[in-house]
Amino acid sequence: MPSTPSPDSPLRIGTRGSPLALAQAEETARRLGEAFSLPAEAFEIVVIRTTGDRIIDRPLKDIGGKGLFTREIEEALLGGEIDIAVHSMKDMPTLQPEGLVLDTYLPREDPCDGFVSDQYAGLAEMPQGSVVGTSSLRRKAQVLNRRPDLTVVEFRGNVQTRLRKLADGVATCTFLAMAGLNRLEMSHIARARVRAEEMLPAVGQGAIGIERRINDGATAELLAAIHDTPTSHALSAERAFLAELDGSCETPIAGLALLDGDELWLRGEVLRPDGSERLDAEGRVPIADGPELGRRLARELLSATSPGFFDWRD
Numbered sequence: 001m002p003s004t005p006s007p008d009s010p011l012r013i014g015t016r017g018s019p020l021a022l023a024q025a026e027e028t029a030r031r032l033g034e035a036f037s038l039p040a041e042a043f044e045i046v047v048i049r050t051t052g053d054r055i056i057d058r059p060l061k062d063i064g065g066k067g068l069f070t071r072e073i074e075e076a077l078l079g080g081e082i083d084i085a086v087h088s089m090k091d092m093p094t095l096q097p098e099g100l101v102l103d104t105y106l107p108r109e110d111p112c113d114g115f116v117s118d119q120y121a122g123l124a125e126m127p128q129g130s131v132v133g134t135s136s137l138r139r140k141a142q143v144l145n146r147r148p149d150l151t152v153v154e155f156r157g158n159v160q161t162r163l164r165k166l167a168d169g170v171a172t173c174t175f176l177a178m179a180g181l182n183r184l185e186m187s188h189i190a191r192a193r194v195r196a197e198e199m200l201p202a203v204g205q206g207a208i209g210i211e212r213r214i215n216d217g218a219t220a221e222l223l224a225a226i227h228d229t230p231t232s233h234a235l236s237a238e239r240a241f242l243a244e245l246d247g248s249c250e251t252p253i254a255g256l257a258l259l260d261g262d263e264l265w266l267r268g269e270v271l272r273p274d275g276s277e278r279l280d281a282e283g284r285v286p287i288a289d290g291p292e293l294g295r296r297l298a299r300e301l302l303s304a305t306s307p308g309f310f311d312w313r314d
Protein backbone atom coordinates (compact mmCIF):
# COMPACT_ATOMS: atom_id res chain seq x y z
CA MET A 1 0.00 0.00 0.00
CA PRO A 2 1.31 3.50 -0.81
CA SER A 3 1.71 5.85 2.13
CA THR A 4 -1.43 7.84 1.27
CA PRO A 5 -4.64 6.00 0.38
CA SER A 6 -6.47 7.02 -2.78
CA PRO A 7 -9.58 5.92 -4.68
CA ASP A 8 -7.30 3.72 -6.82
CA SER A 9 -5.62 2.20 -3.81
CA PRO A 10 -7.97 2.63 -0.87
CA LEU A 11 -7.11 1.90 2.75
CA ARG A 12 -8.98 -1.31 3.53
CA ILE A 13 -10.69 -1.10 6.94
CA GLY A 14 -11.71 -4.43 8.44
CA THR A 15 -14.67 -4.55 10.80
CA ARG A 16 -17.55 -6.66 12.02
CA GLY A 17 -20.83 -6.07 10.26
CA SER A 18 -23.14 -4.90 13.08
CA PRO A 19 -24.53 -1.38 12.74
CA LEU A 20 -22.34 -0.26 15.66
CA ALA A 21 -19.19 -1.84 14.21
CA LEU A 22 -19.90 -0.18 10.86
CA ALA A 23 -20.45 3.20 12.55
CA GLN A 24 -17.05 2.80 14.26
CA ALA A 25 -15.33 1.93 10.97
CA GLU A 26 -17.01 4.89 9.28
CA GLU A 27 -15.90 7.20 12.10
CA THR A 28 -12.33 5.98 11.57
CA ALA A 29 -12.54 6.61 7.81
CA ARG A 30 -14.06 10.05 8.40
CA ARG A 31 -11.33 11.08 10.86
CA LEU A 32 -8.56 9.85 8.54
CA GLY A 33 -10.23 11.57 5.58
CA GLU A 34 -10.38 14.85 7.50
CA ALA A 35 -6.80 14.57 8.73
CA PHE A 36 -5.41 14.04 5.21
CA SER A 37 -8.11 15.78 3.09
CA LEU A 38 -9.03 12.55 1.36
CA PRO A 39 -12.33 11.68 -0.34
CA ALA A 40 -14.55 8.93 1.08
CA GLU A 41 -13.50 6.69 -1.86
CA ALA A 42 -9.97 6.55 -0.43
CA PHE A 43 -11.38 4.12 2.16
CA GLU A 44 -12.94 0.72 1.69
CA ILE A 45 -14.85 -0.90 4.54
CA VAL A 46 -14.42 -4.68 4.53
CA VAL A 47 -16.96 -6.57 6.63
CA ILE A 48 -15.67 -9.74 8.28
CA ARG A 49 -17.89 -12.26 10.01
CA THR A 50 -16.48 -13.55 13.29
CA THR A 51 -17.25 -16.65 15.36
CA GLY A 52 -19.07 -14.45 17.88
CA ASP A 53 -21.32 -13.11 15.11
CA ARG A 54 -22.01 -16.57 13.73
CA ILE A 55 -23.03 -18.30 16.97
CA ILE A 56 -25.89 -16.31 18.47
CA ASP A 57 -27.87 -19.03 20.24
CA ARG A 58 -25.40 -19.75 23.05
CA PRO A 59 -24.06 -17.64 25.93
CA LEU A 60 -20.64 -16.20 25.06
CA LYS A 61 -19.04 -17.87 28.05
CA ASP A 62 -20.10 -21.30 26.74
CA ILE A 63 -18.50 -20.78 23.33
CA GLY A 64 -15.28 -20.04 25.16
CA GLY A 65 -11.90 -18.81 24.08
CA LYS A 66 -10.74 -15.27 23.89
CA GLY A 67 -11.07 -13.11 20.81
CA LEU A 68 -14.45 -14.49 19.72
CA PHE A 69 -15.17 -11.23 17.93
CA THR A 70 -11.67 -10.62 16.67
CA ARG A 71 -9.91 -13.78 15.48
CA GLU A 72 -11.11 -13.73 11.87
CA ILE A 73 -10.45 -10.00 11.58
CA GLU A 74 -6.91 -10.40 12.89
CA GLU A 75 -6.31 -13.25 10.45
CA ALA A 76 -7.40 -10.99 7.58
CA LEU A 77 -5.01 -8.31 8.85
CA LEU A 78 -2.10 -10.75 9.10
CA GLY A 79 -2.99 -12.13 5.67
CA GLY A 80 -2.90 -8.67 4.08
CA GLU A 81 -6.58 -8.69 3.08
CA ILE A 82 -7.14 -5.53 5.10
CA ASP A 83 -4.81 -2.70 6.20
CA ILE A 84 -6.32 -1.83 9.57
CA ALA A 85 -8.93 -3.35 11.88
CA VAL A 86 -11.33 -1.24 13.94
CA HIS A 87 -12.44 -2.68 17.28
CA SER A 88 -14.47 -1.85 20.38
CA MET A 89 -11.70 -1.97 22.97
CA LYS A 90 -14.09 -3.53 25.45
CA ASP A 91 -14.08 -6.71 23.37
CA MET A 92 -10.31 -6.92 22.95
CA PRO A 93 -8.07 -9.40 24.77
CA THR A 94 -5.10 -7.79 26.51
CA LEU A 95 -2.63 -9.53 24.20
CA GLN A 96 -2.57 -9.33 20.41
CA PRO A 97 -1.30 -12.04 18.05
CA GLU A 98 2.35 -11.89 17.07
CA GLY A 99 2.86 -9.37 14.26
CA LEU A 100 -0.03 -7.07 15.17
CA VAL A 101 -0.20 -3.95 17.32
CA LEU A 102 -3.22 -2.25 18.82
CA ASP A 103 -2.03 1.15 19.99
CA THR A 104 -4.17 3.73 18.19
CA TYR A 105 -7.26 5.03 19.96
CA LEU A 106 -9.96 7.43 18.84
CA PRO A 107 -11.26 9.90 21.45
CA ARG A 108 -13.27 7.92 23.96
CA GLU A 109 -17.05 8.21 24.04
CA ASP A 110 -19.06 8.06 27.27
CA PRO A 111 -17.67 5.00 29.14
CA CYS A 112 -20.84 4.42 31.19
CA ASP A 113 -23.77 2.08 30.75
CA GLY A 114 -27.29 3.18 29.91
CA PHE A 115 -30.43 1.79 31.54
CA VAL A 116 -33.01 0.81 28.92
CA SER A 117 -36.63 0.10 29.81
CA ASP A 118 -39.98 1.35 28.61
CA GLN A 119 -41.50 0.79 32.05
CA TYR A 120 -39.04 1.84 34.76
CA ALA A 121 -36.62 4.73 35.23
CA GLY A 122 -33.88 2.75 36.95
CA LEU A 123 -32.85 -0.49 38.62
CA ALA A 124 -34.03 0.74 42.03
CA GLU A 125 -37.59 1.03 40.73
CA MET A 126 -37.84 -2.46 39.28
CA PRO A 127 -40.45 -4.49 41.21
CA GLN A 128 -39.29 -7.52 43.21
CA GLY A 129 -38.48 -10.47 40.99
CA SER A 130 -38.36 -8.51 37.69
CA VAL A 131 -36.37 -9.85 34.78
CA VAL A 132 -33.23 -8.13 33.51
CA GLY A 133 -31.80 -9.07 30.11
CA THR A 134 -28.04 -9.02 29.63
CA SER A 135 -25.37 -11.25 28.16
CA SER A 136 -22.63 -9.50 30.08
CA LEU A 137 -21.30 -11.43 33.10
CA ARG A 138 -20.17 -8.12 34.56
CA ARG A 139 -23.58 -6.48 34.31
CA LYS A 140 -25.29 -9.63 35.58
CA ALA A 141 -23.04 -9.79 38.66
CA GLN A 142 -23.40 -6.06 39.31
CA VAL A 143 -27.20 -6.20 39.00
CA LEU A 144 -27.47 -9.21 41.32
CA ASN A 145 -25.09 -7.57 43.80
CA ARG A 146 -27.42 -4.58 44.10
CA ARG A 147 -30.70 -6.44 43.61
CA PRO A 148 -30.38 -10.14 44.58
CA ASP A 149 -34.16 -10.49 44.10
CA LEU A 150 -34.02 -9.87 40.34
CA THR A 151 -33.68 -12.56 37.68
CA VAL A 152 -31.14 -12.16 34.88
CA VAL A 153 -31.76 -13.78 31.50
CA GLU A 154 -29.36 -14.19 28.59
CA PHE A 155 -29.69 -11.39 26.02
CA ARG A 156 -27.38 -11.95 23.07
CA GLY A 157 -27.30 -10.08 19.79
CA ASN A 158 -26.61 -6.59 18.57
CA VAL A 159 -28.32 -3.47 19.91
CA GLN A 160 -31.27 -3.82 17.51
CA THR A 161 -31.83 -7.49 18.43
CA ARG A 162 -31.79 -6.70 22.14
CA LEU A 163 -34.32 -3.91 21.73
CA ARG A 164 -36.62 -6.30 19.90
CA LYS A 165 -36.33 -8.82 22.77
CA LEU A 166 -37.25 -6.05 25.19
CA ALA A 167 -40.27 -5.10 23.09
CA ASP A 168 -41.25 -8.80 23.00
CA GLY A 169 -41.29 -8.89 26.80
CA VAL A 170 -38.35 -11.30 27.20
CA ALA A 171 -37.07 -8.90 29.90
CA THR A 172 -38.24 -5.67 31.53
CA CYS A 173 -34.97 -3.79 31.26
CA THR A 174 -31.50 -4.09 29.84
CA PHE A 175 -28.22 -2.20 29.92
CA LEU A 176 -26.42 -0.94 26.85
CA ALA A 177 -23.21 1.03 26.61
CA MET A 178 -23.96 4.75 26.22
CA ALA A 179 -21.07 4.87 23.74
CA GLY A 180 -22.77 2.46 21.37
CA LEU A 181 -26.08 4.28 21.68
CA ASN A 182 -24.42 7.65 21.06
CA ARG A 183 -22.53 6.35 18.03
CA LEU A 184 -25.76 4.94 16.61
CA GLU A 185 -27.56 8.21 17.46
CA MET A 186 -29.91 6.20 19.64
CA SER A 187 -29.17 7.65 23.07
CA HIS A 188 -32.85 8.57 23.42
CA ILE A 189 -33.67 4.92 24.14
CA ALA A 190 -31.69 5.05 27.40
CA ARG A 191 -34.00 6.03 30.27
CA ALA A 192 -30.98 6.89 32.38
CA ARG A 193 -27.23 7.07 32.16
CA VAL A 194 -25.89 4.85 34.93
CA ARG A 195 -23.12 6.63 36.80
CA ALA A 196 -19.83 4.78 37.31
CA GLU A 197 -20.39 4.91 41.09
CA GLU A 198 -23.50 2.77 40.60
CA MET A 199 -22.20 0.41 37.94
CA LEU A 200 -18.53 0.49 37.05
CA PRO A 201 -18.16 -0.04 33.28
CA ALA A 202 -16.09 -2.68 31.53
CA VAL A 203 -12.43 -2.00 30.92
CA GLY A 204 -12.11 -0.14 27.61
CA GLN A 205 -15.81 0.60 27.29
CA GLY A 206 -16.51 3.49 24.94
CA ALA A 207 -13.09 3.40 23.29
CA ILE A 208 -12.36 2.45 19.69
CA GLY A 209 -8.98 0.88 19.00
CA ILE A 210 -7.28 0.48 15.64
CA GLU A 211 -5.02 -2.49 14.99
CA ARG A 212 -2.33 -2.74 12.30
CA ARG A 213 0.58 -4.91 11.20
CA ILE A 214 3.67 -4.20 13.28
CA ASN A 215 5.90 -3.82 10.20
CA ASP A 216 3.52 -1.49 8.33
CA GLY A 217 5.21 1.85 8.94
CA ALA A 218 3.16 3.74 6.36
CA THR A 219 -0.09 2.83 8.09
CA ALA A 220 1.42 3.66 11.49
CA GLU A 221 2.14 7.17 10.18
CA LEU A 222 -1.45 7.58 8.99
CA LEU A 223 -2.88 6.41 12.29
CA ALA A 224 -0.67 8.75 14.33
CA ALA A 225 -2.75 11.64 12.93
CA ILE A 226 -5.96 10.43 14.55
CA HIS A 227 -4.56 8.95 17.78
CA ASP A 228 -5.97 10.34 21.04
CA THR A 229 -3.34 10.42 23.77
CA PRO A 230 -5.66 10.95 26.80
CA THR A 231 -7.68 7.90 25.76
CA SER A 232 -4.53 5.84 25.43
CA HIS A 233 -3.42 6.83 28.95
CA ALA A 234 -6.76 5.77 30.42
CA LEU A 235 -6.82 2.52 28.43
CA SER A 236 -3.21 1.65 29.34
CA ALA A 237 -4.07 1.82 33.03
CA GLU A 238 -7.35 -0.10 32.67
CA ARG A 239 -5.82 -2.79 30.50
CA ALA A 240 -2.82 -3.23 32.81
CA PHE A 241 -5.38 -3.87 35.57
CA LEU A 242 -7.22 -6.39 33.39
CA ALA A 243 -4.04 -8.14 32.24
CA GLU A 244 -2.81 -8.58 35.81
CA LEU A 245 -6.13 -10.22 36.69
CA ASP A 246 -5.83 -12.30 33.52
CA GLY A 247 -9.40 -11.34 32.79
CA SER A 248 -11.32 -11.03 29.59
CA CYS A 249 -14.71 -9.70 28.53
CA GLU A 250 -16.11 -13.03 29.77
CA THR A 251 -15.31 -12.42 33.43
CA PRO A 252 -17.05 -10.14 35.98
CA ILE A 253 -14.36 -7.49 36.09
CA ALA A 254 -14.90 -3.74 35.78
CA GLY A 255 -12.45 -0.86 35.59
CA LEU A 256 -12.45 2.80 34.72
CA ALA A 257 -9.65 5.36 34.52
CA LEU A 258 -10.31 9.09 34.35
CA LEU A 259 -7.74 11.83 33.79
CA ASP A 260 -7.75 14.86 36.03
CA GLY A 261 -5.11 17.42 35.10
CA ASP A 262 -1.79 15.57 35.17
CA GLU A 263 -3.19 12.79 37.35
CA LEU A 264 -4.99 9.56 36.59
CA TRP A 265 -7.65 8.07 38.81
CA LEU A 266 -8.42 4.36 38.44
CA ARG A 267 -11.01 2.16 40.08
CA GLY A 268 -11.19 -1.56 39.56
CA GLU A 269 -13.79 -4.07 40.68
CA VAL A 270 -14.19 -7.85 40.72
CA LEU A 271 -17.34 -9.78 41.52
CA ARG A 272 -18.52 -13.30 41.96
CA PRO A 273 -20.71 -14.23 38.97
CA ASP A 274 -23.78 -14.56 41.23
CA GLY A 275 -23.18 -11.08 42.65
CA SER A 276 -22.80 -12.39 46.21
CA GLU A 277 -19.45 -10.68 46.65
CA ARG A 278 -17.99 -7.48 45.21
CA LEU A 279 -14.58 -5.97 45.85
CA ASP A 280 -13.15 -2.72 44.60
CA ALA A 281 -9.96 -0.73 44.87
CA GLU A 282 -8.96 2.70 43.64
CA GLY A 283 -6.00 5.03 43.43
CA ARG A 284 -4.69 8.25 41.95
CA VAL A 285 -1.20 8.70 40.46
CA PRO A 286 0.69 10.88 37.95
CA ILE A 287 -0.57 9.90 34.47
CA ALA A 288 2.63 8.09 33.48
CA ASP A 289 2.21 5.69 36.42
CA GLY A 290 -1.26 4.52 35.30
CA PRO A 291 -0.20 1.01 34.21
CA GLU A 292 1.69 0.46 37.47
CA LEU A 293 -1.41 1.57 39.40
CA GLY A 294 -3.52 -0.86 37.36
CA ARG A 295 -1.24 -3.77 38.28
CA ARG A 296 -1.15 -2.71 41.92
CA LEU A 297 -4.95 -2.49 42.22
CA ALA A 298 -5.29 -5.91 40.58
CA ARG A 299 -2.85 -7.45 43.06
CA GLU A 300 -4.70 -5.73 45.92
CA LEU A 301 -7.97 -7.29 44.79
CA LEU A 302 -6.42 -10.71 44.20
CA SER A 303 -5.07 -10.79 47.74
CA ALA A 304 -8.32 -9.46 49.26
CA THR A 305 -10.62 -12.08 47.74
CA SER A 306 -11.93 -14.87 49.91
CA PRO A 307 -11.02 -18.51 49.15
CA GLY A 308 -12.86 -19.78 46.07
CA PHE A 309 -13.53 -16.30 44.71
CA PHE A 310 -11.80 -17.04 41.42
CA ASP A 311 -12.78 -20.71 41.19
CA TRP A 312 -15.17 -19.95 38.36
CA ARG A 313 -12.15 -19.13 36.23
CA ASP A 314 -10.82 -21.93 34.05
Ligand SMILES: NCc1[nH]cc(CCC(=O)O)c1CC(=O)O
Binding pocket: 088, 089, 090, 091, 175, 176, 177, 179, 180, 204, 205, 206, 207, 208
Ligand atom coordinates in the same frame (compact mmCIF):
# COMPACT_ATOMS: atom_id res chain seq x y z
N1 LIG B 1 -19.89 -6.63 23.89
C1 LIG B 1 -20.56 -5.92 22.84
C2 LIG B 1 -20.20 -4.50 22.81
N2 LIG B 1 -18.93 -4.12 22.57
C3 LIG B 1 -18.87 -2.75 22.63
C4 LIG B 1 -20.15 -2.28 22.89
C5 LIG B 1 -20.56 -0.88 23.07
C6 LIG B 1 -19.61 0.18 22.61
C7 LIG B 1 -18.41 0.39 23.48
O1 LIG B 1 -18.36 -0.03 24.63
O2 LIG B 1 -17.47 1.03 22.97
C8 LIG B 1 -21.00 -3.38 22.98
C9 LIG B 1 -22.47 -3.36 23.22
C10 LIG B 1 -22.88 -2.92 24.60
O3 LIG B 1 -22.22 -3.25 25.60
O4 LIG B 1 -23.90 -2.24 24.72
